[in-house]
Amino acid sequence: MPNKFHNLLSVSIWMALPLCLNPIAAQAESRGYVIGWLATASYYTGDVKMGCPDGRNGGVVEMHARELEAIGFGKKEAVELQRKQRDTDAIVPEYRDKVYNRARINGKEGSVFTYPDFTSDPNVELYSGKYAYGFDLTGTAGPSKFEDPETHARVDNQLWRALGCINQYRTFPPQKPMLEDTSWDVFVDNAPAWTVQINGDDLSKDGKVTVTIGRATQHLLRDATSSTLRDATYIVDPASKTRNVLEGEIKDGVLTIKPAHIYLEGELPFYMDIELDNGHMRVNRQPDGKLIAYMGGFTDWKRYAYMSTARPFQDAAAIEGYHALKKVADSDPDPVTGQNRKISATFRWEAVPAYLADSKGNILASPDDLVQPQKVANNAAQ
Amino acid sequence: MTIFEKVEIDKTMNGIRHFSVRHAKSLSVGACLLVIAASFGARAAETNVSADKPTSMRISSSQYRRTIADIFGSSIVITARFEAETRENGLLAIGALNNSVSEDGFERYYEIAKDVAAQVTDKRHRAVLIPCKPKSATAGDEVCARKFLATTGRLLFRRPLKNDEIQALVAVSKDTANKKKDFYAGISTSLIDLLISPDFLFRYRNIEPDPARPGHFRLDSYSKAAILSSFLWNSNPDDLLLKAAENGSLQTDKGLAMQVDRMISSPEIESGVRAFFSDMLGLDQFDVLSKDAKFFPRFTPDAKRDAPEQTLRTIVDHVVDRQGDYRDLFTTRHTFMTRALAALYGVPLVETTDNARPMRWLAYTYPEGDPRAGILSQASFVALYSGAGRTSPTIRGKNFRLNILCQVVPPPPPNVDFSLIQDITNPKFKTVRDRLTAHRSNPTCAGCHRLMDPVGLAFENFDSSGGFRTTENGVPIDTSGEWNGVKFSGPVELTKALHDDPAVTACVARKVFAFASGAMPSGNSAQWKEIQTKFADSHFNFLQLMRAIAVSDLLYSVPETRVSLLEHK
Numbered sequence: 002m003p004n005k006f007h008n009l010l011s012v013s014i015w016m017a018l019p020l021c022l023n024p025i026a027a028q029a030e031s032r033g034y035v036i037g038w039l040a041t042a043s044y045y046t047g048d049v050k051m052g053c054p055d056g057r058n059g060g061v062v063e064m065h066a067r068e069l070e071a072i073g074f075g076k077k078e079a080v081e082l083q084r085k086q087r088d089t090d091a092i093v094p095e096y097r098d099k100v101y102n103r104a105r106i107n108g109k110e111g112s113v114f115t116y117p118d119f120t121s122d123p124n125v126e127l128y129s130g131k132y133a134y135g136f137d138l139t140g141t142a143g144p145s146k147f148e149d150p151e152t153h154a155r156v157d158n159q160l161w162r163a164l165g166c167i168n169q170y171r172t173f174p175p176q177k178p179m180l181e182d183t184s185w186d187v188f189v190d191n192a193p194a195w196t197v198q199i200n201g202d203d204l205s206k207d208g209k210v211t212v213t214i215g216r217a218t219q220h221l222l223r224d225a226t227s228s229t230l231r232d233a234t235y236i237v238d239p240a241s242k243t244r245n246v247l248e249g250e251i252k253d254g255v256l257t258i259k260p261a262h263i264y265l266e267g268e269l270p271f272y273m274d275i276e277l278d279n280g281h282m283r284v285n286r287q288p289d290g291k292l293i294a295y296m297g298g299f300t301d302w303k304r305y306a307y308m309s310t311a312r313p314f315q316d317a318a319a320i321e322g323y324h325a326l327k328k329v330a331d332s333d334p335d336p337v338t339g340q341n342r343k344i345s346a347t348f349r350w351e352a353v354p355a356y357l358a359d360s361k362g363n364i365l366a367s368p369d370d371l372v373q374p375q376k377v378a379n380n381a382a383q
Numbered sequence: 384m385t386i387f388e389k390v391e392i393d394k395t396m397n398g399i400r401h402f403s404v405r406h407a408k409s410l411s412v413g414a415c416l417l418v419i420a421a422s423f424g425a426r427a428a429e430t431n432v433s434a435d436k437p438t439s440m441r442i443s444s445s446q447y448r449r450t451i452a453d454i455f456g457s458s459i460v461i462t463a464r465f466e467a468e469t470r471e472n473g474l475l476a477i478g479a480l481n482n483s484v485s486e487d488g489f490e491r492y493y494e495i496a497k498d499v500a501a502q503v504t505d506k507r508h509r510a511v512l513i514p515c516k517p518k519s520a521t522a523g524d525e526v527c528a529r530k531f532l533a534t535t536g537r538l539l540f541r542r543p544l545k546n547d548e549i550q551a552l553v554a555v556s557k558d559t560a561n562k563k564k565d566f567y568a569g570i571s572t573s574l575i576d577l578l579i580s581p582d583f584l585f586r587y588r589n590i591e592p593d594p595a596r597p598g599h600f601r602l603d604s605y606s607k608a609a610i611l612s613s614f615l616w617n618s619n620p621d622d623l624l625l626k627a628a629e630n631g632s633l634q635t636d637k638g639l640a641m642q643v644d645r646m647i648s649s650p651e652i653e654s655g656v657r658a659f660f661s662d663m664l665g666l667d668q669f670d671v672l673s674k675d676a677k678f679f680p681r682f683t684p685d686a687k688r689d690a691p692e693q694t695l696r697t698i699v700d701h702v703v704d705r706q707g708d709y710r711d712l713f714t715t716r717h718t719f720m721t722r723a724l725a726a727l728y729g730v731p732l733v734e735t736t737d738n739a740r741p742m743r744w745l746a747y748t749y750p751e752g753d754p755r756a757g758i759l760s761q762a763s764f765v766a767l768y769s770g771a772g773r774t775s776p777t778i779r780g781k782n783f784r785l786n787i788l789c790q791v792v793p794p795p796p797p798n799v800d801f802s803l804i805q806d807i808t809n810p811k812f813k814t815v816r817d818r819l820t821a822h823r824s825n826p827t828c829a830g831c832h833r834l835m836d837p838v839g840l841a842f843e844n845f846d847s848s849g850g851f852r853t854t855e856n857g858v859p860i861d862t863s864g865e866w867n868g869v870k871f872s873g874p875v876e877l878t879k880a881l882h883d884d885p886a887v888t889a890c891v892a893r894k895v896f897a898f899a900s901g902a903m904p905s906g907n908s909a910q911w912k913e914i915q916t917k918f919a920d921s922h923f924n925f926l927q928l929m930r931a932i933a934v935s936d937l938l939y940s941v942p943e944t945r946v947s948l949l950e951h952k
Contacts, residue, residue, distance in 0.1 A: 219734070222722065225676035225683045232681065233726040236735055356731040364731050371729040372853050373754070378731040380720065380745045 030204045033366030034197040034292055034352035035221060037229025039185070039272065040177035042134040042295055042347040043170055044150060044161065052130025053166035060168055062087060064321050065100055068123050072103055113320050114310045122324040128165025133158040135347040136281035136297040138332075145331065151295075152283070157345035158297065160305070163325035167318045174349065180309055184271030189229070192268035194221045196237055197292065197352050198366045201251070210249045212258055212282070216241040216266060218360070231290075232368045234356040234378070242266045247282070256284040263298060271308045276300060278332075278343065290354045290370030297347035299333065302326040305346065438588040440901055441482035442613070443468060443475060445658055447584075449618040451499055454538045455512055459502045463495045468667070473785050475662050476898040484584065496578035503574060504567040517566040523557030524566055532556065532573055540582045541612075541619050542605040543629070552576060586613060590941050602939045604628035611642065611933060614899035616651040617658035636934070643933040647926055655929070656703055657695050659898045663891075664758075664786055666691040668767055675772045679848035682766065685723035685742065690762035690849065693719055696744060697758055702925035709923040710887055713757040713787075713878040716749040727762060727849055728755065754844055754851060756875050759783070762849030769847040773807060776815055776839025783838050787881075789890035792831050799828060813856040816840055837864040841877040888923055889915065896932050910937040 050056060058064060062083045069079035086096035104111040104119040113120050133147035135156030145162070146155040164170040169179040177185060194217040201210035217235035224230040243266045249258040263280035267273055277298030284294040306326050309319035330341035354368030358378060367374035442450070444465035451459055466488030469478030484492065503512050513531050517524035532552045536544040544552075552573040560569030577583060586609045593601040602610075605620075608628040612620040620628070624642055632638030646652065661667065669691050674682040696719040701707045707715070721742040725732035732745060749755050758764065768779045784790040803809070804818050812818040819836050823829045843860045846852050853860060862873040869880040881887060892915055897903045904911050914931045921927035932938055 222685075222726065223683070224680035225674070226680045228680065230681060230683065230723075230726050232729050233722055234731045234733060236733065358731060358733045360735055362733040362735070364733075367731070368729070372851055373729070375730055375750065377750065378733040379748045379750060380732055 029200065029202055031198060031200045031366040032204060032369045033235075033355045033357035034199075034368075035217065035229065035233075035235055035355045036195040036197060036350050036352045037189075037221060038175065038177075038349075038351035039195075040174075040181045040349055041160065041164070041170065042158070042297075042349040043172050043178060044130070044133050044165070045171040045173050047173070049171075052128045053126050054129065055126045058125045058166050058168070058321075061318055064123055064125065064318060068103055068120070068320070069099065071121055071123075072105060074099070117306070117310055117320055117323045120320055120324075122328070123321045125318070125321045125325055126166045127325060127329065128162045130165065133161040133165070133347070134295050134297075134349065135161070135345065136283070136295075138279050138281070138297065138299060138345050145329075156297075156347075157331065158347050159329045159331045159344045160300075160302075160326070160346035163329050163344070164322055167322060167325075169318060174351075181271050184269050188267070188269035188272070189221045189223060191220055193217050193238065193241075194219060194235055195243065195265055195267075196235055196355070196357050198237075198357055199249075199256070200366075204251070204369075207251050207253065210251055210256060212245075212247040212249045212256070212284075214243065214245040214247070214263070214265065216243040217357075229353045231353045232355060232371060234358055236358050236360055237365060239360055247280075249282075254285075256282075256286075258282045260298075263296065273308065274304070275348065276304070277346070290368070292350075292352040294350050294352070295347055296350060297345070299331075299343040300346045301342060302330045302344040303342070305344070439585045440476075440479040440613075441468075441484065441585055442583075443479060443617075443658070445661070446613060446617055446619075447495075449616070449654055450539070453616075453618045453621070454535065455499070455503050455508070458508070459499055461495055461499065463491055463498070465495075466491055470665070472791075472897070472903060473663075473789070474894065474897055475667065477901055477903070480901045489579070492579050492584060493575070496575045499578060500571040500574040504571045509567055513567075513570065520566050521564040522566060523560035523569050525553050525557055527566070528553050528556040528560075528570060528573070531570060532577070535574065536577050537625060538619060538622075539577050540580070541586065541609045541625070543625075586610075588941075600941045601634070602941060604631060604633045607633050607639070607939055610899060610938065611646065614938075615643070615646045615655040615929060615933060616649075617654040618651070640934050643930055647930055647933075652926065652929075653699050653703055656699055656925070659895060660695060660698050661691070662898060663894050664694065664763060665767065665782070666694065666763060669763070672767060673771055674766070674848050678772055679846070679850070681727045681850060682762075682848035683723055683727075685721065686727045686762070686848075689721045689724050689742075690766060692744075693721075693724055694758050694761050694763035697761070700746075706924055706926065709891060709925045709928070710882050713759055713881060713887075714875070715758075716751075716753070716756050718747050718749070718761070719744045720747040721745075724762070729851055754873060754875060757878050759787075759842070759878060760845065760874050765842050765845035766847065766849040772847060774815060774843060774845070774847050776819060776843060777804075777832065777835045778839070779842050780835030780837070780839030784834065787890060788884075788886045789893055790834075790886075792834055795831070796827055800825075807856070813858040814860060815843065815855065816861055838866070838877065840864060841871065841874050844873060888918060891925075892918055892928055892932075895928055896938070899932055900938055904937065908937065910935055 045051065066076070066079040066083050069082065070076055074082075082096050082099055086093045086100075101112055101114070102110040104113045104116040106116055106119045111119055131148055132150045133156065134149055134151070135147060135158035136149075137146075137154055138157040142155065145157070145159065147158055147161070148154070149156045172178055176182065196215045196217050198213040198215070199210055200213070201208055204210065215237045218238045219235055222230040222233045243264060245261070245263050247258040247261050247263070249256055258281065260279050260281055263275070263277040263282075265272070265275040267275070277296065277300055280296065280298035282294060282296045284292050286292055306319070306323040309322055326344055327340070330344040332341055332345065333343040334341050354370045356364060356368060356378075357366040358364050362378050362380075364376055364378050367376060447465065448461055451461060466485060468475045469482055471478040471481070502508060513527070514534065515527040515530050517527045529549060533544055533549050536549070536552065555576060556569035556573040558569070559572040560566045563569070588606045588610075589603045590600040590606075591603045593599040605625075605628045608620040608624045612618055612624055623645070624633075627633045627638055627642050633642060669687065672687065676682070697715065697717070698712060700717060700719070701712055701715055702709065720728075720730070720732045721744060722732055722734055723742060725747070730747070730749075732747065734743060734745065736743065754760070764782075765774075765779065768782045769775055781792045784792055803812070804815075804822050806812075806818070809818070812821055819832065819840070823832045823836070841862050841864050843855070843862050844851055844853065864871055864877065866877060866880040867884060871877045871880050893903055896914070914928070914935055914937070917931035918924075918928040
């Protein structure tokens, strides 16, 4: 599976664009997309030991049992609590009370989700593999750098170092890490879609482009396979805080951007928003017109962790992740405590071709997977 | 005693047909349904005195729904499925002549009737739908029950109820109300009896001596009213139409014309137009249409739901709102879209409401030069008449001829070898045109395929789901052909070539007549010529065609075979 994925990436070609263009290439092109898949960029080959030689983390059951032991539970009692919860779909109150309230504030029980700093560090194994997706955010060499499996550049991705040995993150597309997968399913039907518009003189060739990431007034539409519907029309929300106009370039068929601040406002349980300082992006167009992109930069690790800790019952490894992120955060030190507030991170997204229009009905961008994409909305006057 | 004898006895006892059903309820469930189903069959056989001109038609599921909505309001919800309808000679309306009610079908009618009656008499609706308050809510009230049942029964049976019919219904209502100590339970029971009666589920053509032509027969007024309302409104007669039947004015040319004009100028005419075209184009078949989602992911459940509706909206807009030339239906660039359909067709549709929920219908005009125009380029045709995974120019061509030109293509002979056509991986024949050309080398197949394939191939730019394409297996698709000596390339040019073909307008006239009467017009009578002339003189205005047929004596003629049989009896 990973090999297949990598092969797919290696053959992803902007060079295929001429095949899909009209015979007469336009002087300026504008292509539209909606993001139909987004998740933390995981790197996992299916080898359970990959990057985690100790293999000591185990699953959530084992991690929680260890944490209960750390606050005084007997091993048998800790395991029994886990078993009771594992054997039912309902919330077992006893489990909820003990496991969720394993924070200790001046000796008193407290919710780990409200007081994550009042739990001891579970000290999960950190990812020590060679590869991770990402970008060189600092321009300096260092032991914490990974190698990007696509570009083979030395890259920063401490987010993956923190989470890469936690089972639920060890996935490969199309599967997302568990919480993100669940959250995305909700997002598709209920939250506004993120739009991507690429403008350039001739997108079939290398050259300068502008990438605009915005937000639609409409949610994503699903197709008959429950994936994102292609070629639907979305209105770009003129009032959205998500409006990133990014300078970019296509070189050797790969689109990259000039580093910039990137902000995506979400309405979904997991991704309330994504904010990246020193944001980088690398986009590959697939032969079927879909885009696959990696987007990285420094992000607030607490806001990232909150996306897990805000979902108590699906706690999974929220506290384990919290402490790991805190430990390996690598940017923006707090002037008082010295604790880094941001962490290098990379996300992966996929986008399908779409029509993008403004709220007055003008077509801003057309899909590039159609035989005859139209430039004008003929219901605009209605 | 046979089942039929049992039914006849029941009829004698109570004076109306539906009580055979109610009495049967006391039997075991299986026997009950058998008796009931047999009673429907017996009734159908009883009225169909001539094999070639039967005189009862089972109302369609859409007529049932429409009638219930017209009488009780649209808040009465029917969620069940009805017994399948039979398509004959290209129309369900013709098949309706021979439809009976099976045991399973009756069970469905009975369940639907119970559900409708429960809603009509529930606390939400009773104050509005039952025109009186009982003296006591816990006992029968003959006066109030009579008022509701006589009024409602007249609208459901398309005629006033006879005294003994009303008396029987009131008695049942009172009996049930007293037993259950609930007036509305009694009303509900009698309403169920009305709704499962053959007098509601079937439209009958009853004849009477024609006073203007001694020795001849004519349809009675109520039969004429039922034909008119079914044809023009896809529903039962309203109060005004029944009054015209009651006072005899419907038997005069002037009175008939007055009612027809009133009905055509009513917004309800849209229902009749929709029902006709839905039948003509076979849109009911969308219920069982499926596409391979792997190959056609844009053929979503929403797109499937919206495809037939798009065509009906296009038609209503063109023939009712714009009063356009019928022939332009096949070339019009005006249509309607939802976002799901727009994605299927690959066109932009700007929906500015918040989150676009629910999907709205928006008017849409294809730009000049677009390969799509007219209703035959819509998914309701190109997707409906395709396989789940690939197109079929043969099926498209066959249904084009049947639906649009009234030309019947014989079924394929037995033991035909389809392997060549179905082998889409054959490197020698990359396009379906190649495969069909090879298939036509078999002289047994060639005759019919020459009729079907050239027309069907014109639509090959539309894939099995209705999406647009220009290549098949990497080879450019050739959509050229010839129609009546005119060369065309693609469906837009085909439909332009088709525009002045008299077969197009002659066919729709025949189909409309058959939709109204249950049978294709026979011969070439002066009355039929007059209908066609009126249609042509109106610049092929579809509503004028409906009017010409609705006021023509031809629609209400009584077959001589039936008259002679009646006289013989």
